[in-house]
Amino acid sequence: MNECLIKAVRAVGEEIIKNKEWLTELDSAIGDADHGINMARGFTAVDAKLDSLLGEKDAAAVLKAIGMTLISTVGGASGPLYGTAFLRAAAAVPGKNALGRDEVAAILAAAITGIKDRGKAVQGEKTMLDALEPAYAAFESGKAEGKTLAGCLALARDAAGKGVEYTKTIIATKGRASYLGERSLGHQDPGATSTHIILAALADFCRNIEEG
Amino acid sequence: MVGLVIVSHSAKIAEGIREFALELTKPDQRILAAGGLGDGALGTDATRISAAIEAADSGDGVVVLVDLGSGVLSAETALEFLDPQQAARTRIADAPLVEGAIAAAVEASVGAPLAEVVQAAEDARELHKR
Numbered sequence: 001m002n003e004c005l006i007k008a009v010r011a012v013g014e015e016i017i018k019n020k021e022w023l024t025e026l027d028s029a030i031g032d033a034d035h036g037i038n039m040a041r042g043f044t045a046v047d048a049k050l051d052s053l054l055g056e057k058d059a060a061a062v063l064k065a066i067g068m069t070l071i072s073t074v075g076g077a078s079g080p081l082y083g084t085a086f087l088r089a090a091a092a093v094p095g096k097n098a099l100g101r102d103e104v105a106a107i108l109a110a111a112i113t114g115i116k117d118r119g120k121a122v123q124g125e126k127t128m129l130d131a132l133e134p135a136y137a138a139f140e141s142g143k144a145e146g147k148t149l150a151g152c153l154a155l156a157r158d159a160a161g162k163g164v165e166y167t168k169t170i171i172a173t174k175g176r177a178s179y180l181g182e183r184s185l186g187h188q189d190p191g192a193t194s195t196h197i198i199l200a201a202l203a204d205f206c207r208n209i210e211e212g
Numbered sequence: 213m214v215g216l217v218i219v220s221h222s223a224k225i226a227e228g229i230r231e232f233a234l235e236l237t238k239p240d241q242r243i244l245a246a247g248g249l250g251d252g253a254l255g256t257d258a259t260r261i262s263a264a265i266e267a268a269d270s271g272d273g274v275v276v277l278v279d280l281g282s283g284v285l286s287a288e289t290a291l292e293f294l295d296p297q298q299a300a301r302t303r304i305a306d307a308p309l310v311e312g313a314i315a316a317a318v319e320a321s322v323g324a325p326l327a328e329v330v331q332a333a334e335d336a337r338e339l340h341k342r
Contacts (some may be wrong), residue, residue, distance in 0.1 A: 038255070075257070080258055
């Protein structure tokens with residue numbers, strides 16, 4: 001089953017790399033114009049690392065290796081933030097060799113805690129949390145309604161998309177964008193955007209698997 | 213002797229401050245640079261930082277001086293990779309990078325304990341220039 005996880009992460013990487021220039025453009029408006037470049041570099045390194053993990057049975061080991069790779073290759077704040085999210089996600093699913101709805105919910109919850117701990121941020125500060133927290137809430141509500149994993153992820157993706165729109169209406173108080181104060185209004189947060197891209201890629205991937 | 217790790221997005225900045233601090237203290241002092249990414253790009257890498265902390269620690273502890281932004285996040289991430297005892301004797305100084313590193317290096321060179329080296333680094337923010 002980890003072959004499936006590895007394919008899913010490759011699909012995420014492809015979308016990140018495809019959106020590299022757009023993410024960098026968004027970041028040039030309010031940040032330091034490197035988010036797309038940094039994320040693409042990180043996921044290119046992850047893609048290379050995944051080859052050595054094809055035989056790995058433990059999903060947690062795969063997630064941990066991804067986290068460590070992002071930490072050592074992304075370079076900007078998103079490295080330790082997404083990296084910590086993956087490390088905490090790994091710790092949330094010890095010894096699992098298949099990830100279903102419950103495991104993915106645990107992964108999302110652990111990722112949020114990790115990003116909050118690392119970034120000392122909360123929702124409403126124009127960060128990736130503004131996409132990830134509503135995504136997790138939507139995932140849980142889908143789970144409660146008995147939706148499939150792909151169905152839950154589709155709800156999470158849509159909620160993350162709304163979260164990205166919400167970031168246009170608030171002032172950044174974290175990271176380089178916080179130097180801009182009110183001038184950050186009207187711009188969507190690049191970190192929230194990359195979180196949305198990741199969730200959208202996962203939702204597409206799982207829908208394709210479920211539809212065979 | 214307390215060790216120092218200099219963290220910067222730029223490998224050249226980290227290496228330059230290391231060279232500068234060593235010039236003002238003792239050549240055998242454990243001052244490690246952890247700047248940039250493995251491929252030479254600008255950025256910070258928590259795994260490089262944790263390796264530098266391990267190399268800088270003689271058992272007396274390590275003070276980490278960081279530049280800004282993700283440097284701080286990466287240094288905090290690095291602490292999670294250390295064994296808990298080593299992490300407990302590692303401090304990230306809330307200090308300006310160049311001034312803090314020089315002050316900490318001088319303090320460490322006379323054998324001051326960890327808390328005093330951290331204090332020297334943090335007091336360096338009071339070194340006004342006019």
